[in-house]
Amino acid sequence: xxxxxxxxxxxxxxxxxxxxxxxxxxxxxxxxxxxxxxxxxxxxxxxxxxxxxxxxxxxxxxxxxxxxxxxxxxxxxxxxxxxxxxxxxxxxxxxxxxxxxxxxxxxxxxxxxxxxxxxxxxxxxxxxxxxxxxxxxxxxxxxxxxxxxxxxxxxxxxxxxxxxxxxxxxxxxxxxxxxxxxxxxxxxxxxxxxxxxxxxxxxxxxxxxxxxxxxxxxxxxxxxxxxxxxxxxxxxxxxxxxxxxxxxxxxxxxxxxxxxxxxxxxxxxxxxxxxxxxxxxxxxxxxxxxxxxxxxxxxxxxxxxxxxxxxxxxxxxxxxxxxxxxxxxxxxxxxxxxxxxxxxxxxxxxxxxxxxxxxxxxxxxxxxxxxxxxxxxxxxxxxxxxxxxxxxxxxxxxxxxxxxxxxxxxxxxxxxxxxxxxxxxxxxxxxxxxxxxxxxxxxxxxxxxxxxxxxxxxxxxxxxx
Ligand code: UDP
Numbered sequence: 475x476x477x478x479x480x481x482x483x484x485x486x487x488x489x490x491x492x493x494x495x496x497x498x499x500x501x502x503x504x505x506x507x508x509x510x511x512x513x514x515x516x517x518x519x520x521x522x523x524x525x526x527x528x529x530x531x532x533x534x535x536x537x538x539x540x541x542x543x544x545x546x547x548x549x550x551x552x553x554x555x556x557x558x559x560x561x562x563x564x565x566x567x568x569x570x571x572x573x574x575x576x577x578x579x580x581x582x583x584x585x586x587x588x589x590x591x592x593x594x595x596x597x598x599x600x601x602x603x604x605x606x607x608x609x610x611x612x613x614x615x616x617x618x619x620x621x622x623x624x625x626x627x628x629x630x631x632x633x634x635x636x637x638x639x640x641x642x643x644x645x646x647x648x649x650x651x652x653x654x655x656x657x658x659x660x661x662x663x664x665x666x667x668x669x670x671x672x673x674x675x676x677x678x679x680x681x682x683x684x685x686x687x688x689x690x691x692x693x694x695x696x697x698x699x700x701x702x703x704x705x706x707x708x709x710x711x712x713x714x715x716x717x718x719x720x721x722x723x724x725x726x727x728x729x730x731x732x733x734x735x736x737x738x739x740x741x742x743x744x745x746x747x748x749x750x751x752x753x754x755x756x757x758x759x760x761x762x763x764x765x766x767x768x769x770x771x772x773x774x775x776x777x778x779x780x781x782x783x784x785x786x787x788x789x790x791x792x793x794x795x796x797x798x799x800x801x802x803x804x805x806x807x808x809x810x811x812x813x814x815x816x817x818x819x820x821x822x823x824x825x826x827x828x829x830x831x832x833x834x835x836x837x838x839x840x841x842x843x844x845x846x847x848x849x850x851x852x853x854x855x856x857x858x859x860x861x862x863x864x865x866x867x868x869x870x871x872x873x874x875x876x877x878x879x880x881x882x883x884x885x886x887x888x889x890x891x892x893x894x895x896x897x898x899x900x901x902x903x904x905x906x907x908x909x910x911x912x913x914x915x916x917x918x919x920x921x922x923x924x925x926x927x928x929x930x931x932x933x934x935x936x937x938x939x
Contacts, residue, residue, distance in 0.1 A: 493523035493937045496594035499584060500526065501577070502619070503566070503599045504534035506735050506761045507841050511621045511696045514723040515597070516544060522933045525591060529580055534734045547584065549576040562762075562860055563676040570604040570682075578608050585612060594939040595691065603679075606686035615691035615939055622840045624695055624702040624719075625868060626861035628658065628709060629666055631684055634677035636666050642673040646881070660872055661864065668863040668880075684712075692716035694932065696723045696840070699924040700914045701873060720929040722844040722915060724823060735761050735789070736819035742785060745815055749783050749830035755892060756825055756851075758787035759837040763858045765792050767801055769883045774806050776888025777814060782832075782896060784814045785825065826851050833895045835879075838866040847875070850912040852904040854879050854891045875908035 498519055502512035513536060516526045526544045530536060538546050585593060593614055598605045600618040609616035620627060629636075636642070641663055644651050655661045670676040687693065692715050699706065699719045710717065746754065757777065759765065765773065770793045777784045790798045799807075799816065822842070825831060826849040836842045838857040843865050846853050853876030855866035863880070870878040877900075879891040895901040918925040 493933065494594075495523055495525060495591050496937070496939070497525045497527055497584075497591050498594055498936065499529060499581065499596045500619075501529040501596070501598040501602065501605065502621075503569070503601055504531045504734075506733065507839055508599050508601075508621050509534070509536055509734060510841060511721075511723045512597075512599070512619060513541065514727055515619060515694065515696075517541070518720075518723070518726050518929065519933070519936070520544070524594065524936070527584060529577065536734060547580050549573070549580050561671045561675070563670065563672055563679045566601050567675065567679045570602060570679075573602070574604050574608070577605065578611075581608060581612060581614075585614070594936050597694065600683055600687050600693070603682040603686040606689050610689075617692045617694055617936075618687050618690045619694045619696070621696050622861045623843070623865050623868065624697050624709065625705045626669075626840075626864040628705055629661070629669060629861075629864055630680045631709075631712060632657070633666075633670070633673065633680050637673045637677045641666055642670070661867055665863040665867045668857065669860055671859065688713060688715065690715060692718065692932075692935065695719045696721040696844070698722060698915060698918045699928075700918060701868075701911065716931075716935060718928045718932045718935075720925045720932060722848055722925075724841065724845055725848050725915065725919065733819060738819055738821045739817040740821065742815045742817055742820070743828075746785065746825070746828055746830050751829045752832040753783055753896075754828075754830045755780065755782055755784040755833055755835060755896065756831050757784060757835040758820075758822065758842070759789075759792065759856070759858070760839040760842060761789070763792070763837040763839075763862075764794060765883075767793055767795065770796070770801050771803055772883045772885050773888065774802050775885035776883070776892070778803075778806060778809050779885055779889045780892045780896075781813075782892065783830075784810075785820070785831075786814065786816045787820055787822075788816050788818065790818060823849075833892070833901070835892075838862040838869065840865060843869060847908060847911050848915055850905070850909040852876055852895050852901060852908055854895055856880060856883060873907070873911060875904055875911055877904070 500512050500516050502508045516528060520526045520543060527547060528544050529547045529549060532548045532550050535548060595615040595617055596609050597617045597619055600620045606616055644667060651664050653663050655663055655666060693713060697719055698721050777786060793801055823845050826834060826845050831851055833854060834846045834851045835854040838855045840861060853869055855869050855876050856879050857863040857866040866878055866880065869876040877891055877894055879887055895904060917923050920926060
């Protein structure tokens with residue numbers, strides 16, 4: 475069997491898949507950062523001979539025509555897709571409580587379909603804790619997909635402990651705020667604090683997630699073994715169930731997944747093609763992160779003051795009170811004409827793969843981080859919440875493939891961070907290290923490499939159901 479997302483970034487099927495052609499049902503959170511890796515996982519499993527069914531919410535639907543070989547089953551839940559308001563954990567809890575009936579009905583319908591191959595398993599995001607009981611009641615195995623870095627799960631596991639310890643009452647005025655976490659000295663106390671605006675709610679919800687993950691038939695991590703091996707080892711005791719590290723999932727497929735956020739703007743590519751190699755700053759803060767009006771303006775001044783070319787993704791909802799570009803400083807567009815491009819949304823994977831991109835200023839979402847690693851692009855990390863502060867700490871202090879620009883965003887701080895990465899010797903060293911990590915990814919996808927092996931084991935495991 476050839477399972478490959480190797481150096482040529484394509485999946486190759488040179489021999490007939492050895493599976494029994496069973497059906498696999500997948501269900502992701504209705505946001506880009508979860509839907510994309512789930513669709514990528516589905517595509518990989520499809521190449522191995524499984525029949526794919528995607529259950530999704532009516533709102534935030536993936537584009538069915540991009541996946542003609544999948545069956546889609548929309549379910550109505552009466553709520554819109556996930557937002558960060560009031561904050562992620564309460565919204566996900568709400569979804570868990572409101573999906574039960576429609577999801578159960580949909581699953582029962584699929585299981586009862588005549589003349590269809592058997593359902594091998596259900597794969598859902600780990601965050602859908604409600605799905606374990608449903609799967610158990612229908613006697614189908616449920617595997618969980620964790621679309622985040624493995625180390626952030628270590629923190630999620632202990633959020634309740636950190637909450638009891640009073641971490642979330644600390645502010646930047648307290649000396650402990652900047653200190654290392656005694657249990658995990660690679661992280662700072664402030665990284666843990668920044669994961670949640672509602673630590674009590676988050677601890678409650680994550681306790682349920684952890685319990686149901688333990689009851690599941692296995693964990694699929696969108697990560698690869700090498701950078702997180704030590705953490706994986708620690709977590710193995712907590713989750714004594716089969717575990718698969720076959721990521722980065724985004725490496726198996728050549729193009730950016732279909733967008734559920736906005737249409738991809740491609741008009742800037744002509745301009746990007748004309749820029750010198752590694753000269754352009756790519757700035758994007760993902761699908762959900764918000765900026766205050768003041769932060770937005772500081773980002774604009776910061777980018778303008780660098781005097782370097784930039785491509786800036788400004789989602790129309792990135793600042794609550796704005797329409798789109800109305801809050802830009804006066805004369806900003808005039809000042810950066812020809813040097814800077816602003817778009818609402820872009821095919822990020824293609825942008826990061828472009829030779830003109832010199833660094834990625836990111837909110838440190840896990841997909842964005844993996845995409846940057848796969849293309850060897852150094853990062854400037856401005857994390858907001860959930861797993862992002864943990865990822866950013868690892869990017870800057872542990873893997874040393876980027877730098878941190880957290881806390882308050884100021885134009886001076888931005889200018890200096892960009893200079894460090896784009897112009898200084900430090901930036902060159904960062905680029906060398908991220909290229910080594912990129913090579914580790916390639917090795918993990920080679921025959922016998924960790925991700926390659928893990929995918930093979932997963933396919934055998936699912937086939938055995
Ligand atoms: N993305 C994109 N176009 C953009 C900005 C982002 O396609 O203009 C994609 C990006 O490639 C990534 C996803 O959106 O796959 C964002 O996921 P991530 O985990 O980085 O952050 P989240 O949005 O979930 O916080």
